[in-house]
Amino acid sequence: xxxxxxxxxxxxxxxxxxxxxxxxxxxxxxxxxxxxxxxxxxxxxxxxxxxxxxxxxxxxxxxxxxxxxxxxxxxxxxxxxxxxxxxxxxxxxxxxxxxxxxxxxxxxxxxxxxxxxx
Numbered sequence: 001x002x003x004x005x006x007x008x009x010x011x012x013x014x015x016x017x018x019x020x021x022x023x024x025x026x027x028x029x030x031x032x033x034x035x036x037x038x039x040x041x042x043x044x045x046x047x048x049x050x051x052x053x054x055x056x057x058x059x060x061x062x063x064x065x066x067x068x069x070x071x072x073x074x075x076x077x078x079x080x081x082x083x084x085x086x087x088x089x090x091x092x093x094x095x096x097x098x099x100x101x102x103x104x105x106x107x108x109x110x111x112x113x114x115x116x117x118x
Contacts, residue, residue, distance in 0.1 A: 007034045007049055013104055019050070020105035029055045031097040032105060035066060038081065038112040043070060055094030059087045066111055081110045 004010075011019065023032045033051045037043055046069055053062060059080060067078050079086060082100050097107045 004045055006036055007106075008102075008104075008108075016102075016104035016106065023050065023052050024105075027052050029094075031055060031093055031101075031107060033093065033097075033107045033109060035080075035109045035111060038110040041110075041112040043072075043078075043111070043113050046070070053093045055092060055097070057093045058089060059091050059093070059096070060089035062093060062109075063089070070111075072113065076113050079112050079114060081112065082107065 008016070020032045024030060030052045033053050034049050035046060035051060036049050037045050046066070063078065063080050066080070070078065072078060081087075082096055087096060093107070101107050
């Protein structure tokens with residue numbers, strides 16, 4: 001169980017909007033993103049949950065980055081979800097942001113592990 005409340009519960013809508021604006025103030029063609037462990041997952045939390053990603057970055061590249069930040073066994077796979085949907089690995093973060101960004105400006109992504117060998 002995570003000792004941390006989800007980002008949306010920790011900050012008001014106004015505070016989240018302000019953080020979003022601050023994060024992207026000097027970033028052209030980049031989007032703010034929140035990546036948190038799914039409530040159904042037993043994986044550890046990431047050290048940080050806020051990221052700014054380039055619009056051209058694919059889900060696959062972001063997945064590899066997140067995987068590198070977590071202690072996974074070789075037989076474990078990590079999955080990323082946006083609004084409880086598994087996005088295609090070739091989808092860009094810009095495309096996801098345009099379709100799924102929250103009213104606060106952030107794209108919310110969750111991760112969850114699953115053992116390949118049961």
